[in-house]
Amino acid sequence: MTEFLSVAPQVLFGQLLVGLINGSFYALLSLGLAVIFGMLNIVNMAHGAFYMLSAFLGWLLLTHTGLGYWWALVLAPLTVAALGIALERCLLRHLYRLDPLYSLLFTFGIALILEGAFRHYFGVSGQAYPIPELLKGGHNLGFMFLPTYRAWVVVFSMAVCFGTWYAIERTRLGAYLRAATENPTLVQVFGINVPVMISLTYALGVGLAGLAGVLAAPIYQVSPLMGSNIIIVVFAVVVIGGMGSILGSILAGLSLGILEGLTKVYYPEASNIVVFVVMALVLMVKPTGLFGKEH
Amino acid sequence: MPDRHRPETTGAPVLLSVRDLNAWYGESHVLHGVNMEVRKGEVVTLLGRNGAGKTTTLRSIMGIVSKRTGDIEYEGKDLTRLPMHVIGRSGIGYVPEERGIFASLSVDENLLLPPVVRPGGMTVEQIYALFPNLQGRGSTQGTRLSGGEQQMLAIARILRTGMRLLLLDEPTEGLAPVIIEQIGVAVRALRERGFTIVLVEQNFRFASQLADRHYIMDEGKVVDMIPASELAKNSERLQRYLGV
Numbered sequence: 001m002t003e004f005l006s007v008a009p010q011v012l013f014g015q016l017l018v019g020l021i022n023g024s025f026y027a028l029l030s031l032g033l034a035v036i037f038g039m040l041n042i043v044n045m046a047h048g049a050f051y052m053l054s055a056f057l058g059w060l061l062l063t064h065t066g067l068g069y070w071w072a073l074v075l076a077p078l079t080v081a082a083l084g085i086a087l088e089r090c091l092l093r094h095l096y097r098l099d100p101l102y103s104l105l106f107t108f109g110i111a112l113i114l115e116g117a118f119r120h121y122f123g124v125s126g127q128a129y130p131i132p133e134l135l136k137g138g139h140n141l142g143f144m145f146l147p148t149y150r151a152w153v154v155v156f157s158m159a160v161c162f163g164t165w166y167a168i169e170r171t172r173l174g175a176y177l178r179a180a181t182e183n184p185t186l187v188q189v190f191g192i193n194v195p196v197m198i199s200l201t202y203a204l205g206v207g208l209a210g211l212a213g214v215l216a217a218p219i220y221q222v223s224p225l226m227g228s229n230i231i232i233v234v235f236a237v238v239v240i241g242g243m244g245s246i247l248g249s250i251l252a253g254l255s256l257g258i259l260e261g262l263t264k265v266y267y268p269e270a271s272n273i274v275v276f277v278v279m280a281l282v283l284m285v286k287p288t289g290l291f292g293k294e295h
Numbered sequence: 296m297p298d299r300h301r302p303e304t305t306g307a308p309v310l311l312s313v314r315d316l317n318a319w320y321g322e323s324h325v326l327h328g329v330n331m332e333v334r335k336g337e338v339v340t341l342l343g344r345n346g347a348g349k350t351t352t353l354r355s356i357m358g359i360v361s362k363r364t365g366d367i368e369y370e371g372k373d374l375t376r377l378p379m380h381v382i383g384r385s386g387i388g389y390v391p392e393e394r395g396i397f398a399s400l401s402v403d404e405n406l407l408l409p410p411v412v413r414p415g416g417m418t419v420e421q422i423y424a425l426f427p428n429l430q431g432r433g434s435t436q437g438t439r440l441s442g443g444e445q446q447m448l449a450i451a452r453i454l455r456t457g458m459r460l461l462l463l464d465e466p467t468e469g470l471a472p473v474i475i476e477q478i479g480v481a482v483r484a485l486r487e488r489g490f491t492i493v494l495v496e497q498n499f500r501f502a503s504q505l506a507d508r509h510y511i512m513d514e515g516k517v518v519d520m521i522p523a524s525e526l527a528k529n530s531e532r533l534q535r536y537l538g539v
Contacts (some may be wrong), residue, residue, distance in 0.1 A: 172407070176408070181399070186389075186391065188379040189379055190376075190408065192380055192383075194380065267505070280408055
């Protein structure tokens with residue numbers, strides 16, 4: 001078979017798939033961050049910790065109660081979302097009147113506490129999480145081998161991402177959300193309970209991180225460090241896409257994942273920094289991000 | 296001495312009553328005991344110089360200025376302890392001075408945003424009949440409309456909701472005379488439909504053509520009330536209040 005710039009197609013497409021998988025996680029995570037930042041003006045540093053927490057919840061469900069992947073995919077994100085509501089109502093809410101730096105530091109503290117607690121109880125070595133029976137195996141596409149689970153992750157996360165995009169950009173509930181992002185007081189004067197909407201938005205954002213956590217469990221190992229490993233890249237993705245931009249975070253997540261994959265093939269040494277190089281370039285040319293609006 | 300702050304008895308029930316309303320922005324005490332009443336079906340203006348407390352009075356009624364004391368009753372129900380969204384749901388529609396058209400929403404989305412809180416709101420067709428300029432602009436971004444059209448949209452969107460008392464904060468500010476004329480026609484049509492309207496205005500000519508009564512505010516208080524019928528013989532008094 002033909003080679004692409006002296007790279008075997010199996011290697012190229014293999015890395016592209018890895019890039020697409022990573023991109024799906026970037027997209028899911030940065031989407032949640034964008035939703036939270038857009039509506040609450042909070043840079044949610046605890047996002048990676050919620051992603052890790054959800055993966056652990058899935059693993060604990062399996063090892064302690066025997067409830068498998070499909071249960072985890074529903075229960076863990078819902079639990080994380082409920083925790084998010086509690087956190088927002090009891091603690092974060094008091095910081096809205098202060099400089100956004102306070103909520104950034106506060107959520108960073110939450111992340112450190114969660115990560116520290118899990119390190120203490122489970123150590124830093126990862127726990128394996130099996131691929132569910134239904135999604136085992138794969139297909140030989142001729143030019144590459146496509147594992148079923150990975151295909152599922154890509155398709156499912158894209159469906160969730162574009163579903164969320166549709167809900168926010170095209171429905172009435174989404175119109176409330178967008179309006180409240182601009183002028184929460186006026187939306188509340190119209191008779192809409194904005195404080196509850198803010199709680200639910202935070203819950204949605206961290207719930208998406210929770211969903212990503214369970215999806216990631218069978219691919220990466222379930223480890224207390226998995227959140228902090230991915231979150232820095234995700235923040236770069238959010239900046240590139242444009243802070244608060246829904247579509248921007250999805251598209252930037254996917255394309256940067258793919259770009260990372262391609263860099264691994266052609267210039268592996270740069271694969272860890274390519275996202276940050278792009279971020280620096282974007283910040284120089286368009287500081288509000290590719291899809292961000294001028295304020 | 297007759298109480299100047301009480302309306303003449305029109306027979307219609309009192310819809311909104313504000314008694315001894317004090318309000319603060321942070322430490323700054325801006326309303327010092329505002330008293331006013333609005334009866335069902337009336338158009339009442341709040342007149343006064345810049346900084347007299349007209350906008351703050353509206354914002355305090357809606358709960359946007361939350362640090363306030365005194366009584367605000369709407370349909371006999373005390374509003375002062377209710378959260379903003381419950382005040383909105385009780386049937387008071389608010390059109391802020393800055394109009395508050397959402398940039399991230401289309402004209403249609405802006406129009407349909409406020410939820411219907413009571414039956415009896417106008418249909419979208421009736422609203423278009425009142426504001427023909429808005430027709431066919433549905434997919435335009437809300438803030439791309441002209442200033443006058445944005446004002447029309449800001450009023451239009453609360454007419455759907457079934458709210459019966461409208462608080463309009465300077466609807467003519469910065470608009471061309473021909474647009475002001477259209478807004479005037481619309482406000483008159485709304486009064487004929489039975490809406491009760493509180494109008495904050497700097498444009499006295501506009502206000503005098505529409506209102507039944509005028510409350511005059513100065514330094515955070517209502518200092519006088521002049522019924523429309525007595526406007527002519529009180530023009531000197533009014534000049535004194537509003538003159539610079």
